[in-house]
Amino acid sequence: METIAAFLEGPFWYFSAAVFVVGVVGRLALALSLGSSKSLSVPRGSASAGAVRAVFSRFVPRRDFYRRIRLEVIAGYAFHVGLFVLLFFAAPHVEFYKEYILGFGWPTMPRWAFIVVSEIAFAGLIVLWLRRLLHPVSRKLSDAGDHIGSILIFFVMLTGCLALGEDHESLRLIHLFLAQLLLIYFPFSSLMHTFTFVFSRGYIGAGFAHHGVKA
Amino acid sequence: MKTGTTVNRHATRQSTTWLLPVVWLLLTICGTAVAEEQGGGAVPNPGIELWRAVREGPPPGVSRSQVEGIGMTTLIAEGGERWRQLRSNYVAPWGGWALVGMLGVLTLFHLVRKSPERFDGSSGKVIVRFPDYDRILHWFMAGTFLFLAISGLILLLGRYVILPLVGPQAFGAIASASKEGHNLFGPVFIVSLTLFVLRFAQRNFFARGDLAWLAKGGGMLSGKHVSAGFFNAGEKILFWSITFGGLAISISGLILVFPLFGQSRELMQLMLLVHGIAALVLIAFTFGHMYLGSIGLPGSFNAMNTGKVDADWAHAHHDRWHREAEEKGLIEKAPS
Amino acid sequence: MPVDMNVAQAFMEQVQEMGKMEVPSKLSDQERVETAKQVIRDGINAQLAIDLEACVHCGLCAEACHFYLASKDPKHTPIRKLDLMKRMYRRERSPARWLYRLFVKDVTIDDLNEWEELVYDSCTVCMRCSLICPMGINIGGGVAVMRAAMRTADLMPVEMRLVGQEQAEKGTIFGVGSEQFVQTLEELRKTGLKIPLDEPEADILVLSAVTDIVLFKDTLVSTIKIMNHIGAKWTFSSQGYESANFGYMTGDQEWQCAASKRVYDAAVACGAKTVIVAECGHSYPTLRWAGAELMGKPLPFEVLAPSEFLGREIQAGRLKVKPIGKQAKFTFHDPCKIGRIGGVVDAPRVVLDALGVDLTETEPHGVENLCCGGGGGNFLITRALPLRLKVFELKMKQFDDTGAEEVVTSCDSCMMNIMAGTMAHQWPKPTHSLMDLVGHHLA
Numbered sequence: 001m002e003t004i005a006a007f008l009e010g011p012f013w014y015f016s017a018a019v020f021v022v023g024v025v026g027r028l029a030l031a032l033s034l035g036s037s038k039s040l041s042v043p044r045g046s047a048s049a050g051a052v053r054a055v056f057s058r059f060v061p062r063r064d065f066y067r068r069i070r071l072e073v074i075a076g077y078a079f080h081v082g083l084f085v086l087l088f089f090a091a092p093h094v095e096f097y098k099e100y101i102l103g104f105g106w107p108t109m110p111r112w113a114f115i116v117v118s119e120i121a122f123a124g125l126i127v128l129w130l131r132r133l134l135h136p137v138s139r140k141l142s143d144a145g146d147h148i149g150s151i152l153i154f155f156v157m158l159t160g161c162l163a164l165g166e167d168h169e170s171l172r173l174i175h176l177f178l179a180q181l182l183l184i185y186f187p188f189s190s191l192m193h194t195f196t197f198v199f200s201r202g203y204i205g206a207g208f209a210h211h212g213v214k215a
Numbered sequence: 216m217k218t219g220t221t222v223n224r225h226a227t228r229q230s231t232t233w234l235l236p237v238v239w240l241l242l243t244i245c246g247t248a249v250a251e252e253q254g255g256g257a258v259p260n261p262g263i264e265l266w267r268a269v270r271e272g273p274p275p276g277v278s279r280s281q282v283e284g285i286g287m288t289t290l291i292a293e294g295g296e297r298w299r300q301l302r303s304n305y306v307a308p309w310g311g312w313a314l315v316g317m318l319g320v321l322t323l324f325h326l327v328r329k330s331p332e333r334f335d336g337s338s339g340k341v342i343v344r345f346p347d348y349d350r351i352l353h354w355f356m357a358g359t360f361l362f363l364a365i366s367g368l369i370l371l372l373g374r375y376v377i378l379p380l381v382g383p384q385a386f387g388a389i390a391s392a393s394k395e396g397h398n399l400f401g402p403v404f405i406v407s408l409t410l411f412v413l414r415f416a417q418r419n420f421f422a423r424g425d426l427a428w429l430a431k432g433g434g435m436l437s438g439k440h441v442s443a444g445f446f447n448a449g450e451k452i453l454f455w456s457i458t459f460g461g462l463a464i465s466i467s468g469l470i471l472v473f474p475l476f477g478q479s480r481e482l483m484q485l486m487l488l489v490h491g492i493a494a495l496v497l498i499a500f501t502f503g504h505m506y507l508g509s510i511g512l513p514g515s516f517n518a519m520n521t522g523k524v525d526a527d528w529a530h531a532h533h534d535r536w537h538r539e540a541e542e543k544g545l546i547e548k549a550p551s
Numbered sequence: 552m553p554v555d556m557n558v559a560q561a562f563m564e565q566v567q568e569m570g571k572m573e574v575p576s577k578l579s580d581q582e583r584v585e586t587a588k589q590v591i592r593d594g595i596n597a598q599l600a601i602d603l604e605a606c607v608h609c610g611l612c613a614e615a616c617h618f619y620l621a622s623k624d625p626k627h628t629p630i631r632k633l634d635l636m637k638r639m640y641r642r643e644r645s646p647a648r649w650l651y652r653l654f655v656k657d658v659t660i661d662d663l664n665e666w667e668e669l670v671y672d673s674c675t676v677c678m679r680c681s682l683i684c685p686m687g688i689n690i691g692g693g694v695a696v697m698r699a700a701m702r703t704a705d706l707m708p709v710e711m712r713l714v715g716q717e718q719a720e721k722g723t724i725f726g727v728g729s730e731q732f733v734q735t736l737e738e739l740r741k742t743g744l745k746i747p748l749d750e751p752e753a754d755i756l757v758l759s760a761v762t763d764i765v766l767f768k769d770t771l772v773s774t775i776k777i778m779n780h781i782g783a784k785w786t787f788s789s790q791g792y793e794s795a796n797f798g799y800m801t802g803d804q805e806w807q808c809a810a811s812k813r814v815y816d817a818a819v820a821c822g823a824k825t826v827i828v829a830e831c832g833h834s835y836p837t838l839r840w841a842g843a844e845l846m847g848k849p850l851p852f853e854v855l856a857p858s859e860f861l862g863r864e865i866q867a868g869r870l871k872v873k874p875i876g877k878q879a880k881f882t883f884h885d886p887c888k889i890g891r892i893g894g895v896v897d898a899p900r901v902v903l904d905a906l907g908v909d910l911t912e913t914e915p916h917g918v919e920n921l922c923c924g925g926g927g928g929n930f931l932i933t934r935a936l937p938l939r940l941k942v943f944e945l946k947m948k949q950f951d952d953t954g955a956e957e958v959v960t961s962c963d964s965c966m967m968n969i970m971a972g973t974m975a976h977q978w979p980k981p982t983h984s985l986m987d988l989v990g991h992h993l994a
């Protein structure tokens with residue numbers, strides 16, 4: 001057990017973190033380096049303002065669309081907000097960042113809040129994944145990579161919660177190991193949308209704004 | 216294209232059929248382990264003893280009320296002790312065996328019955344049975360239920376079944392994980408159950424024709440189809456069992472998870488009993504349901520998979536619904 | 552005012568005849584695949600690359616696309632129309648291409664054949680999907696690249712190919728060229744209309760469109776009346792008169808450039824400060840947004856959509872109309888090329904307000920308006936008619952829900968598509984061109 005722990009907290013941790021950072025930065029940089037031609041037509045509105053606007057306005061779907069995708073929006077928010085709260089405010093996580101990455105910590109949430117938030121996140125994730133499986137459109141669109149992403153996240157979250165008893169080192173290590181696998185998988189998958197969404201929204205917002213349309 | 220799908224479907228069917236005896240074998244091992252723990256499992260007439268024990272429990276006043284009365288201390292301690300015994304001496308072994316028995320019955324049934332009608336889409340027509348939202352809810356609930364059932368069964372039976380296999384250290388971790396996982400998913404199940412019941416209740420009210428269906432045992436033994444509407448009486452019974460059984464499980468579970476309201480040990484013990492028995496009953500029910508929803512009635516699984524069923528399947532199993540759909544022009548051409 | 556249905560019928564039959572023709576390609580399948588791949592590869596710029604990386608395959612875009620909404624067939628999901636592009640990106644441009652090559656299949660001729668239908672018949676490049684997509688993916692932009700790839704591989708609906716070729720090579724569309732245009736003007740002059748043509752100097756160059764010459768002559772007449780009414784110094788040009796640009800719709804840059812260049816030269820020749828395109832949806836973004844890129848420099852004139860022009864003139868007080876009155880209920884259909892893509896949404900409302908009509912908006916409308924299904928050249932594709940008619944049912948329902956008795960729009964493609972739907976569904980509501988409506992109610 002000790003050797004496994006030493007491996008996971010030592011070399012393997014550095015390896016997975018490196019793959020993550022290099023992968024994410026590299027993938028973004030290479031995509032962006034393809035460049036695009038600058039628009040020569042007389043703009044009807046400011047493209048850069050439109051870009052910023054779209055990054056934020058896309059968090060709220062338009063009314064006509066919302067009526068059609070209510071379930072997806074609610075489940076989507078439940079999962080994503082839940083995940084980020086867990087990622088940044090769960091006591092064990094902050095402890096980990098403090099010890100291995102940043103050297104400092106910040107206030108964390110109490111245990112009961114942790115549980116409630118993870119329940120919300122789980123409900124959201126399960127519904128989203130089921131929708132991916134059961135809706136004919138997303139079923140056809142999804143490839144193995146998408147399912148691996150969902151399932152990996154699910155098991156990372158699950159093992160994290162199963163380790164809540166904090167009385168078995170093995171449970172904690174399983175969680176850590178899965179989280180590291182996730183880090184390695186991340187840059188090769190559509191989980192990249194965590195970062196790319198800023199750019200893709202920015203681009204479309206700029207394009208529409210150039211034409212005088214708020215998107 | 217066409218041949219490809221047929222082959223695929225066939226392959227899945229085969230693999231699921233193989234799974235059944237495997238699961239059955241696994242549970243038999245579990246059962247044996249439990250029995251050995253109990254000294255060969257030589258209990259003369261468990262049913263009678265179980266219910267006698269239940270009847271002999273503490274006075275109803277105590278078990279039903281959260282108010283702790285004066286001078287009841289002794290009774291509580293005694294009753295609590297009795298119920299704990301009840302749990303480990305009766306609920307655990309007999310619950311375990313009941314589940315194994317259920318699987319046995321299903322396997323036997325599957326082997327001796329004449330092979331059921333297949334609906335391979337030869338009609339070329341389909342009817343939408345469950346829209347996306349219905350299916351998402353079903354699997355949301357079924358998934359959380361199964362997770363709770365597995366983690367719960369580990370809590371109830373793991374000591375007899377898993378501990379001897381993996382040793383105390385590993386079992387400690389498994390038990391701890393199961394407990395955390397079970398507590399975590401309990402509330403999620405409650406949410407899914409609520410959404411599911413709200414969505415499905417209306418279609419499950421008993422109606423004319425249900426009694427006749429029941430009287431004929433749903434045609435399960437005769438092999439003849441009995442007239443039914445959207446849901447048959449068996450499904451409706453399943454639905455209401457899950458609704459009320461789920462309610463009992465949820466309330467007792469919440470009381471167990473949150474001992475915040477000064478629940479007495481007495482009440483907790485009772486709740487553990489209620490929770491365990493209700494859970495076992497529902498798990499046994501869902502074994503049957505899972506069988507019928509998959510290999511038991513070929514064609515059924517489509518209802519919860521793609522949401523569309525073969526029109527012939529609908530005609531055979533839910534003829535009155537089929538007629539309605541026909542009248543409303545809801546029968547579609549099957550996608551190629 | 553509404554169009555002569557017999558003329559419309561004849562026109563549609565003419566288009567259908569084209570659909571039956573066979574135009575063999577000189578390219579072998581191998582060459583087709585190679586050229587198509589090349590165009591796709593080169594077409595992937597930073598935005599598309601980021602988009603292809605960002606897509607989470609959620610499928611929400613389907614809920615915005617009229618083709619999916621009408622057919623409920625998952626193959627009509629917008630992002631699926633870029634599937635070949637995604638595969639190309641993964642195999643050849645993505646940083647992880649060494650990995651993707653192991654399991655992402657290469658593009659084949661069968662794929663191209665399948666996708667031809669997806670990028671032409673079942674996409675009008677209306678951009679609505681980009682409004683719903685949580686990642687803001689530019690699917691329309693990707694479809695444009697796909698169309699360019701298909702075009703170079705000689706894989707496009709025969710009608711579009713024939714018309715595009717005709718415009719590029721002969722400068723005519725449906726046999727209508729400069730000669731026919733001038734002839735039409737001559738005939739109109741006989742009715743007493745004053746029509747400036749090829750004036751050496753003018754402030755405004757007004758364009759026409761083949762559809763106005765063949766089908767919607769009233770709109771042409773109204774345009775002339777309005778221009779005269781406001782007392783502008785305007786002209787038509789016998790060389791640069793055509794708004795329609797089949798290069799843009801088919802995805803052929805050369806054709807597109809040739810067509811735009813004619814207009815450009817005509818405008819420069821008379822020193823026009825303003826060019827007003829005809830009510831021909833795609834011609835507005837073609838010139839307003841893509842024109843400068845094609846010419847490689849900002850255009851020396853402004854480009855206005857008809858509704859934009861009308862709205863401006865009304866607000867400036869130069870254009871005076873008599874109110875129609877509230878007795879009839881109207882609704883307005885925003886053409887996607889002019890509303891969502893063109894950015895002209897308020898102007899037509901200004902016009903309708905000045906006309907004093909009882910306007911009830913469809914839900915949704917404006918930037919979010921649902922495409923009628925006829926844009927992007929789709930109207931020409933005969934084999935796509937059944938799908939188009941299904942799409943039109945959605946539109947019909949939206950119109951009916953407003954309780955309006957008459958529909959106004961400002962795009963010939965929309966007009967033709969609505970007319971086709973009207974005929975097929977025996978739908979009794981008349982549809983007007985905004986220009987024509989104004990032309991008939993000049994004060």
Ligand code: HEM
Nearest residue numbers: 356357360415446450451454501505508509515516518519
């Ligand atoms: C994993 C295996 C399962 C399969 C293959 C399965 C399959 C199905 C199918 C095919 C139906 C539709 C029946 C019809 O068309 O009438 C259905 C309905 C249903 N299932 Fe499941 N199911 C599974 C697990 C579960 C579980 C674990 C639960 C319990 C929580 C459950 C509860 C229900 C209920 C309540 C209904 C609706 C019955 C009614 O409303 O009358 N299922 N299932």
Ligand code: HEM
Nearest residue numbers: 363364367368370371401402464465468469471472491494
């Ligand atoms: C349908 C879903 C459920 C099933 C099948 C299920 C099953 C079980 C089983 C078999 C046990 C073991 C009983 C025993 O040890 O005597 C158990 C224990 C327990 N269950 Fe559930 N349960 C379900 C839902 C819930 C819910 C909704 C909650 C609470 C919100 C809950 C909370 C508990 C608690 C606190 C225990 C005691 C665990 C312990 O020993 O620490 N369960 N459950």
Ligand code: SF4
Nearest residue numbers: 606607609610612684
């Ligand atoms: S909505 Fe956007 S992210 Fe979702 S599948 Fe469509 S293109 Fe991809």
Ligand code: SF4
Nearest residue numbers: 616629675677678680
């Ligand atoms: S651009 Fe319009 S037609 Fe094309 S896929 Fe998107 S929504 Fe559909």
